[in-house]
Amino acid sequence: MQHTKRTVRLDRGQRLQAVCVLGTCLSVDVNGGAPTECKWFSMHHSPNVEAEVLNSDLSNQKVINGEKLWTLSSKTMVELRMTTPSTETNDGKVTFGYYGKGSDVPIDKAGIYLTGVEISLDVDADRDGIVEKNNPQKASWTWGPNGQGAILLVNCDKDSLLSRTVDGGDDIMLSKADLLDMSRMVLRTRGPEKLPAGYHLLLYISASDSENLGVFHCHSKVYTHVLGKEKLFYKARYTGLNELEFFVEGIRFPDEGFNGLVSIKASLLESQVEGIPETPIFTDVVTFRVAPLIITPNTLEPVEVYVCSVKDNYLFLKHIKALVNEANYKIQICFEYVNRGDRWMQDEMEFGYIHAPHKSFPVVLDSPRDGNLKDFPIRDILGPDFGYVTKIAASSEVTSLDSFGNLEVSPPVTVQGKKYPLGRMLIGSSFPTTTGRRMTKVVRDFLFAQRVQAPIELFSDWLYVGHIDEFLSFVPTSDRQGFRLLLASPATCFRIFQEKKAEGQGDATMFQGLETKRWTITKILSTDQIVQENNYAQHCIDWNRDILKQELGITEDDIIDIPALFRLDKGGKALAFFPNMVNMIVLGKELGIPKPYGPIIKETCCLEDYVISTFKPLELKCTFIDDVVSYHKKLGEVHCGTNVRRKPFTFKWWQMEEP
Numbered sequence: 001m002q003h004t005k006r007t008v009r010l011d012r013g014q015r016l017q018a019v020c021v022l023g024t025c026l027s028v029d030v031n032g033g034a035p036t037e038c039k040w041f042s043m044h045h046s047p048n049v050e051a052e053v054l055n056s057d058l059s060n061q062k063v064i065n066g067e068k069l070w071t072l073s074s075k076t077m078v079e080l081r082m083t084t085p086s087t088e089t090n091d092g093k094v095t096f097g098y099y100g101k102g103s104d105v106p107i108d109k110a111g112i113y114l115t116g117v118e119i120s121l122d123v124d125a126d127r128d129g130i131v132e133k134n135n136p137q138k139a140s141w142t143w144g145p146n147g148q149g150a151i152l153l154v155n156c157d158k159d160s161l162l163s164r165t166v167d168g169g170d171d172i173m174l175s176k177a178d179l180l181d182m183s184r185m186v187l188r189t190r191g192p193e194k195l196p197a198g199y200h201l202l203l204y205i206s207a208s209d210s211e212n213l214g215v216f217h218c219h220s221k222v223y224t225h226v227l228g229k230e231k232l233f234y235k236a237r238y239t240g241l242n243e244l245e246f247f248v249e250g251i252r253f254p255d256e257g258f259n260g261l262v263s264i265k266a267s268l269l270e271s272q273v274e275g276i277p278e279t280p281i282f283t284d285v286v287t288f289r290v291a292p293l294i295i296t297p298n299t300l301e302p303v304e305v306y307v308c309s310v311k312d313n314y315l316f317l318k319h320i321k322a323l324v325n326e327a328n329y330k331i332q333i334c335f336e337y338v339n340r341g342d343r344w345m346q347d348e349m350e351f352g353y354i355h356a357p358h359k360s361f362p363v364v365l366d367s368p369r370d371g372n373l374k375d376f377p378i379r380d381i382l383g384p385d386f387g388y389v390t391k392i393a394a395s396s397e398v399t400s401l402d403s404f405g406n407l408e409v410s411p412p413v414t415v416q417g418k419k420y421p422l423g424r425m426l427i428g429s430s431f432p433t434t435t436g437r438r439m440t441k442v443v444r445d446f447l448f449a450q451r452v453q454a455p456i457e458l459f460s461d462w463l464y465v466g467h468i469d470e471f472l473s474f475v476p477t478s479d480r481q482g483f484r485l486l487l488a489s490p491a492t493c494f495r496i497f498q499e500k501k502a503e504g505q506g507d508a509t510m511f512q513g514l515e516t517k518r519w520t521i522t523k524i525l526s527t528d529q530i531v532q533e534n535n536y537a538q539h540c541i542d543w544n545r546d547i548l549k550q551e552l553g554i555t556e557d558d559i560i561d562i563p564a565l566f567r568l569d570k571g572g573k574a575l576a577f578f579p580n581m582v583n584m585i586v587l588g589k590e591l592g593i594p595k596p597y598g599p600i601i602k603e604t605c606c607l608e609d610y611v612i613s614t615f616k617p618l619e620l621k622c623t624f625i626d627d628v629v630s631y632h633k634k635l636g637e638v639h640c641g642t643n644v645r646r647k648p649f650t651f652k653w654w655q656m657e658e659p
Contacts, residue, residue, distance in 0.1 A: 005024070005025050005026075005027045005079075006024065006025070006026055006027065006281055007026075007027045007028075007029060008026050008027070008028050008029070008112065009028075009029045009032035010028060010029065010030060010031075010032040010033030010034075010096065010110040010111075010112070011032065011033055011110060012033045012034070012035065012108050012110055013033075013108060013109065013110065014033075014110060014111075015110075015111040015112065015113055016110075016111070016112045016113070017090060017112075017113045017115070017196055018112055018113070018114055018115070019114075019115045019116075019117060019195065019196060019199050019268065019270070019281065020080065020081070020082040020092065020114050020115070020116050020117075021116075021117055021118070021119055021268060021281070021282040022081075022082055022083075022084075022085060022116055022117065022118045023118075024081075024282055025079050025080065025081050026079070026080040026081075026112075026114075027077050027078075027079055028077060028078040028079070028080060028094075028112070029077060030072065030076050030077065030078055030096060031072065031074060031076065032110075033096060033098070033108070033109075033110030034072060034098050034108075035098055035100070035107050035108050037100045037101070037107070038072055038098040038099060038100055038107060038108075039071065039072055039099065039100060039101055040062065040069035040070060040071055040072055040098075040099040041069065041070055041072050041076075041096050041097060041098050041099065042067050042068065042069050042070075042096070042097040042099070042106065043070070043078065043094065043095070043096055043097075044093075044094070044095045045080075045092075045093065045094040045095075046091070046092055046093045046094075048082060048083050048084050048086070048091065048092050048116065049080055049081070049082060049083070049092045049093070049094055049114060050080070050081045050082075050083055051078055051079070051080050051081075051094065052078065052079045053070050053076070053077075053078050054076070054077045054078070054079060055073060055075040055076050055077060056070040056071050056072070056073065056076050057071040057073065064099070064104045065104060065105075067097075069099055072098075078094075078096075080094060080112070080114065082114060082116030083116075084116060085116050085117055085118045085190040085191045085192075086114075086115045086116040086117065086191050086192045087192060088192045088193075089113075089115045089192045089194065089195070089196050090113035090114070090115055090196070091114075091115070091116075091192075092113070092114030092115065092116055093111065093112075093113060093114070094111060094112045094114065095109060095110075095111040096109065096110045096111060097109050098110075115191065115192060115195070115196055116191060117189060117190065117191030117192075117195070117268070118188070118189065118190040118191060119187075119188070119189055119201070119266065119268060119282060119284060120133060120134040120187075120188045120284055121138075121185065121186075121187050121188075121203075121264065121265075121266040121284040121285070121286050122134065122135070122138070122185065122186045122187075122188055122286070123135075123138055123150035123183065123184070123185050123186075123248075123286045123288065124150050124151075124183065124184065124357060124358070125137055125138040125148050125149055125150050125286070126148060127147075127148075127149075127150075127151065127357045127652075127654060128357060129357045129358050131184050131185070131186050133188060134188075135148065137149065138150070138285075138286045138287070139263075139284075139285040139286065139287055140287060141261055141287050141288075141289050142658075143654065143655075143656055143657060143658040143659070144655060144656070144657055144658070145655045147654060147655070149287055149288070149289060150183060150185075150286060150287065150288045150289075151183065151288060151289055151290075151291055151356040151357060151654060152183050152213065152248055152249070152250040152262065152288040152289065152290045152291065152356065153181055153182070153183070153249070153250055153290075153291050153354050153356045153359060153361075154168060154249075154250040154251065154252065154253050154290060154291070154354060154387070154389070155167045155168030155169075155178070155181045155182065155214075155249035155250060155251070156168055156354075156363060156387035156388055156389055157181060157361060157363075157382065157383065157384060157385055157386055157387045157388070158382050158383055158384065158386075158388075159174070159175040159177040159178045159181070159384045159385075160174035160175040160177075160178070162174050165378070165382075166382065166387070166388055167181070167249075168214065168249050168250065168251045169214065169228075169229070169251045170225075171214070171225035171228065171229075171231075172225070173216055173223040173225075177384060179216075179223070179247050180358075180359060181249065181359060181361075181385075182216070182247035182248055182249045183247070183248045183249075183288065183356065183358065184245065184246070184247060184248075184358075185215070185245075185246040185247070185248050185264065185286065186243050186244065186245055186246070187201070187203070187236055187242075187243070187244040187246065187266055188242070188243050188244075189201075189238055189239075189240065189241070189242050189244075190240070190241050191238075191240055191241075192240060193239065193240040194238070194240075195238050198270060198271045198272070199268060199269065199270055199271075200235060200236075200238065200268075200269055201235070201236040201237075201238050201266060201267070201268055201269075202233055202234070202235055202236065202266070202267050202269055203215070203226070203227060203233065203234045203236055203246075203264065203265070203266050204227070204232055204233035204234070204264075204265055204267070205227050205228075205232055205233075205262070205263070205264055205265070206232075206263070207232060209262045209263065209264075210227070210228055210229055210230070210231070210232055211229065211251065211252065212250065212251055212252045212258060212262050212290065213227070213228060213248060213249065213250060213251055213262045213264075213288070213290075214227065214228035214229070214248070214249045214251055215227035215228060215234075215246050215247070215248050215249075215264070216246065216247045216249075217234070217244065217245070217246050217247075218245055218247075219237075223247070226246070227264070228251070236266070248264070248288065250262075250288075250290040250291070252290070253290060253292065253293055253389060253446065253449070253450070254290055254292055254449040254450060254451065255445060255446050255449045256442075256445035256446070256449060258449070259449075260289050260290040260292065260449075260451075261287060261288070261289055261290075262287070262288050262289075262290065263285055263286065263287045263288075264285070264286050264288075265283055265284065265285050266283070266284045267280040267282065267283045267284075268280065268281050268282040268283075269281070289654075291354045291355055291356050291653070292354070292449075292450035292451060292452050292653065293352045293353075293354060293363055293365060293389065293450050294352050294353055294354070294355065294422055294450070294452060294453065294648070294649070294653060295350055295351070295352040295365070295407070295409045295425060295453060296351060296352055296353065296409065296645075296646040296647075296648065296649075297408070297409040297410060297411050297423050297474060297646075298408075298473070298474055298475075298586040298644065298646070299411040299474050299475070299476040299482070299483050299586070300646040300647055300648075300649065301588060301646060301647045302327070302329045302587050302588065302644050302645070302646050302647075303329065303330065303644075303645045303646060303647055304329060304330040304331065304332055304644070304645045305320070305324045305329060305330070305331045305332070305585070305587070305642060305643070305644050306331075306332050306333075306334065306345050306642065306643040306644070306645070307320050307331065307332075307333055307334070307345055307641060307642045307643075308333070308334045308335075308336075308339045308342070308343045308344075308345055308373070308641065309333050309334065309335050309336060309339075310336060310339065310341055310343045310630070311336070311341070312629060312630050313343060313630035313631070313641070315626060315630075316625065316626070316627055316630045316631065316641070317333070319592075319623070319625045319626070320585075320592065320625065320638075320642065323585075323587065323590060323592045323623050323625070324587065326590065326623075327587040327588060327589075327590040329587060332380075334373070334376050334380065338373075338375060338376055338379065338380065339372060339373050339376065340372035340373075341372055342371040342372035342373040343630070343631070343634075343636075343641050344371065344373065344403070344405075344636060344640055344641065345373070345640075345641055345642055345643045346403075346404060346405045346469065346639055346640045346641065346642060346643050347367060347369055347371070347403030347404055347405050347467075347640060348366070348367055348369065348371065348373040348374070348376065348377065348403075348404070348643075349364050349365060349366050349367060349376075349377045349381075349404060349643065350364070350365045350367070350404040350407050351363075351364055351365075351643065351644070351645045351646065352364075352365060353648045354387065355648060355652065355653060357652075360648060361385040361386060361387060362385075362386055362387065362645055362648075363386070363387035363388065363389060364377045364381045364382070364386070364387070364388050364389075365389055365390070365404070366378065366388065366389070366390035367390075367402060367403055367404045367443075368390070368391060368392060368393040368398050368402050368440060368442070368443060369398060369400075369402055369403045370395075370398070377390075391440075391442045391443045391446050392442070393440040393441075393442045393443065397440045397441070398440055399437040399438075399440070399466070400437065400465055400466045400467070401428055401429070401437045401438060401439050401460065401461070401466045401467070402439055402440050402443060403467060405465070405467035405468070405469040405470075405636075405639065405640050406427060406428040406439065406460060406466065406467040406468055406469070407425065407426070407427055407439075407447070407468075408425075408426045408468055408469060408472070408473075408474075409422075409423045409424065409425050409426065409453060410423040410424045410425075410426060410456075410474065410483075410485075410552055411423050411474055411476070411481070411482060411483040412482070412649075412651075413481065413552045413553050413554070414553055415550075415551065415552065415553035416553060418657075419656070419657065420453070420454065421649070421651045421656060422452050422453050422649055422651060422653060422656075423453055424453055424454050424455065424456055424551065424552065425447055425450075425453045425454070425455040425456070426455070426456050426458055426468055426472070426548075427439050427444065427447065427455055427456075427457055427458065427468070428457075428458050428459070428460025428461070428466060428467060428468040429457040429458065429459065429460065429461065430459070430461035436461035437461050437466055438461075451659045452653045452656060452659055454659060456547065456548075456551045456552075458472075458544045458547060458548070459540060459543050459544055459547075462536075462537070462540040462573065462574055463573060463574045463575075464569055464571075464573035464574060464575045464635065465575075465635050465636070466573075467640070468544075469582075469583055469639050469640065470488070470576070470580060470582070470583060471487060471488040471541050471544065471564075471582060472485065472486060472487055472488070472544070472548075472582065473485075473486040473582050473583070473584055473586065473639070474486065474586070475560075475586055475591065475615075475618070475620055476586070476588065476589075477618045477620075478619070479618075480557065480558060481554065481558055483558070484558060484559065484560045484618065485548060485552070485554060485558055485559045485560070486559075486560050486561075486562050486582050486584075487541055487544075487545060487559055487560070487561055487562065487582065488541060488561075488562055488564035488580060488581075488582040489538070489541065489561035489562060489563060489564060490534035490535070490537050490538045490541075490563075490564060490565055490566065491538050491561070492561040492562070492563045492564075493534075493563035493564055493565050493607070494525065494531075494534070496563055496606060496607065496610055497521045497524060497525055497599075498525065500521055500599065500601060500606055501521050501522060501525060505521060505599070505601050505606075506520060506521050506522035506525075507520050507521070507522065508520065508521050508599035508600060508601050508606070509521075509599060509600070510524075510578060510597055510598055510599055511578070511597045512597065512600055513597075514597060514628060520599075521599050524565070530565070530567070530577075533566060533567055533568045533574070534565055534566055536568070536574075537566040537574050540574075545559070560614060562581050562582045562611065563581070563596075563598075563607050563610060563611075564576065564577075564578075564580055564581065564582060565577035565578060575635060576632065576635075576637070578596050578597055578598065578632075579594035579595060579596050579597065579627060579628060579632045579637055580594060580632075580637050581593050581594055581596055581607070581611060583636070583637035583638060583639040583640060584637075584638055584639055585638050585639055585642045585644065586644075587644070589619060589620055589621055590620075590621050590623065591615065591620055591621065591622050591623065592623050592625050592638050592642075593611065593622055593623065593624050593625065593638065594624070594625060594627050594631075594632065594637040594638050595608075595624040595625055595626045595627070595628070596608065596624075597628065605624075608622070608624055625638055627641070
């Protein structure tokens with residue numbers, strides 16, 4: 001809040017009129033009304049005015065006819081404050097009498113009529129869901145459990161069937177439900193029924209903020225768009241004791257060039273004479289931070305699973321439905337008339353949510369990949385209390401790395417004392433020394449600008465598809481950190497195969513029951529090309545392993561290696577040799593894992609047995625899903641073909657220490 005000292009200059013023989021906002025001070029230049037020969041002055045004021053004389057020689061004070069006189073110098077000032085709002089205009093009175101040398105009556109007089117008003121622009125600065133009056137911290141924004149400052153949601157859902165796209169950013173209010181997504185702001189006034197002539201109240205925003213917020217005002221039961229695009233100011237009604245209610249919406253998420261902070265100001269303007277510009281005599285400021293988009297890690301509890309129905313995935317779909325039913329979650333199937341043959345549900349979108357003290361709702365982040373699934377998020381997911389956001393990139397810039405199999409989030413971690421209570425985003429990129437593929441700049445900038453899940457860039461360009469979900473995942477546990485990091489591991493696969501060979505099982509074959517070339521354990525271990533290519537793949541995964549240990553503050557005990565093998569194409573990019581088990585769907589304790597078709601020993605797959613026994617102590621249940629024809633041969637697996645909306649974190653993002 002701006003508590004200004006305002007200077008008023010007296011005029012001889014005149015009574016000025018001034019409005020004094022409670023909590024501010026008028027600094028009166030007493031000399032302005034004084035005849036040149038005056039040496040002293042007297043002062044009278046009404047009970048609703050406080051006055052203090054500054055820079056007067058107290059040793060020279062005197063009393064004439066019972067009147068107390070102060071000495072007058074070129075620096076003498078009187079500070080005036082109103083103690084209560086006025087009940088009528090000009091009910092605060094201050095009179096100055098000027099005395100010359102030897103005079104016992106005033107030579108001249110000057111005075112001020114004061115009107116006291118109380119003005120405060122109020123928001124929910126203490127984040128308890130209530131718009132409190134005149135919070136002293138409302139103009140600034142601070143993080144942490146004791147932080148202050150209001151919060152704004154991006155109005156990115158669609159509450160009305162009449163809307164063609166998201167609610168925010170237009171200047172019409174189609175639905176009362178739309179108001180619930182917005183933050184209340186109240187302009188409170190107390191004072192006489194009318195302000196003196198020449199004064200009025202103005203709400204205004206900066207030109208840059210007009211792109212980031214919109215404000216609606218209810219007048220006579222009609223909601224009018226008063227601030228936002230092309231509307232930088234609004235003349236507010238003043239009616240004495242009043243509370244004008246406004247609703248503020250966010251239009252843009254934090255992004256490159258926009259730190260998420262916006263401000264709204266209310267000023268009392270004074271115009272001395274018609275035709276001369278008005279000047280602000282009091283300004284109140286409120287600051288909001290636009291809530292970031294928070295992406296949910298797969299260790300949070302699921303709400304709903306999304307999967308496509310396409311021509312050749314009937315059996316896959318059947319197994320996914322059975323798994324989801326068993327785990328007791330909802331499922332939404334996107335049929336072919338919408339997906340047009342595009343099965344990669346994970347790549348098309350990422351789920352998150354936005355949260356303010358008064359409201360929270362899920363949001364889908366739509367990838368710029370724009371395959372045939374591109375209509376699904378906006379057509380079938382955007383709706384009442386379900387938001388939508390996308391980042392549009394030039395088609396020439398978009399690569400496979402812009403699909404959201406290449407965007408994951410870690411569970412909450414603490415790294416060298418720094419807490420990340422909402423986890424950290426993980427995105428795949430190119431090797432630091434190469435000019436390979438990277439996630440497009442508009443998406444990367446957007447993710448970094450959310451701040452609360454500080455992204456980590458990993459090396460995924462070694463893979464043909466290039467997605468981090470091809471070599472990592474997380475599963476929830478009830479011990480240690482509350483999770484394990486899963487990493488694809490050729491070294492672990494070789495070790496298992498070597499153990500089985502030593503047990504005399506070298507002739508056990510992979511891919512049994514599939515129309516494909518069969519490989520024995522012995523042949524895999526003795527084929528130099530396979531060994532060399534997988535040593536390279538292991539080296540790339542270990543590069544990421546070291547980054548993840550450092551950036552997530554985890555140790556080897558927090559990591560589980562999942563057997564995997566890769567092969568390189570002619571361009572030297574890696575593809576899964578057999579269905580890649582790390583690319584799984586995580587539904588609480590239930591894991592849907594690509595069926596690896598590993599060597600069958602004593603009627604069971606030794607790779608499945610290894611994974612089951614690894615997860616058993618963690619009370620995680622494995623279901624192996626055949627995805628060979630419908631996903632694996634098309635260069636993806638179970639995780640790539642599914643997506644999961646999850647419950648939000650219970651932790652409130654604004655209670656983080658400043659990220």
